[in-house]
Amino acid sequence: xxxxxxxxxxxxxxxxxxxxxxxxxxxxxxxxxxxxxxxxxxxxxxxxxxxxxxxxxxxxxxxxxxxxxxxxxxxxxxxxxxxxxxxxxxxxxxxxxxxxxxxxxxxxxxxxxxxxxxxxxxxxxxxxxxxxxxxxxxxxxxxxxxxxxxxxxxxxxxxxxxxxxxxxxxxxxxxxxxxxxxxxxxxxxxxxxxxxxxxxxxxxxxxxxxxxxxxxxxxxxxxxxxxxxxxxxxxxxxxxxxxxxxxxxxxxxxxxxxxxxxxx
Numbered sequence: 113x114x115x116x117x118x119x120x121x122x123x124x125x126x127x128x129x130x131x132x133x134x135x136x137x138x139x140x141x142x143x144x145x146x147x148x149x150x151x152x153x154x155x156x157x158x159x160x161x162x163x164x165x166x167x168x169x170x171x172x173x174x175x176x177x178x179x180x181x182x183x184x185x186x187x188x189x190x191x192x193x194x195x196x197x198x199x200x201x202x203x204x205x206x207x208x209x210x211x212x213x214x215x216x217x218x219x220x221x222x223x224x225x226x227x228x229x230x231x232x233x234x235x236x237x238x239x240x241x242x243x244x245x246x247x248x249x250x251x252x253x254x255x256x257x258x259x260x261x262x263x264x265x266x267x268x269x270x271x272x273x274x275x276x277x278x279x280x281x282x283x284x285x286x287x288x289x290x291x292x293x294x295x296x297x298x299x300x301x302x303x304x305x306x307x308x309x310x311x312x313x314x315x316x317x318x319x320x321x322x323x324x325x326x327x328x329x330x331x332x333x334x335x336x337x338x339x340x341x342x343x344x345x346x347x348x349x350x351x352x353x354x355x356x357x358x359x360x361x362x363x364x365x366x367x368x369x370x371x372x373x374x375x376x
Contacts, residue, residue: 224292227292231293234296242259252303253304256308259301263311266315267311270318281329284336316353341362345358
């Protein structure tokens, strides 16, 4: 008996074609940063009110932080897809530091331990960026170009945090931060080309200016003044930019000694 073959129909569902994505897949730096700083969903219960207030304050800080100039700069960088220039890199690093300062700047600036950790991290990033698996010198122009963005970040960190302390009129903390940053600056790598060490000298000049500004408003006690004078003289071995600060502190201590003798 011949086998009866019955034909079976296979039902195949053809999916509808997906629409093309019109938006760009490449996100701008502002969009990425906004997504990272976006508030989490509000919890239910007793902490809902507190979390809502925290989200509102975060939104206000972000809204007041990003100006139109920074947004335009991010859009230009995203449209042209070109490598960052030196000016764009400095503006980008400044914006990152401003984001950090937007979170209670007085508390962070007053905590010298936080500022020390920030300087230590910036210095460590400089050394991490230097390629050591090379036959030639690891202090040549190629390695300098690799470390340059992190050197700029270190310089901007010294400048911005020092200005925050001076604006808060924390003169002793500003002096302590300048001396601490001076030590980390002296530990930065020495480059083979003399012109590549200009960033180090710029850091020295910035820190010396911060120290001089603080000394013009601060009259330390004799014991504190002697300690600062000893540390300033030690810093002179790294750069002569600190000499005006030494003279100013000696003048202050001399005036203090004269006044104490008049009292006696």
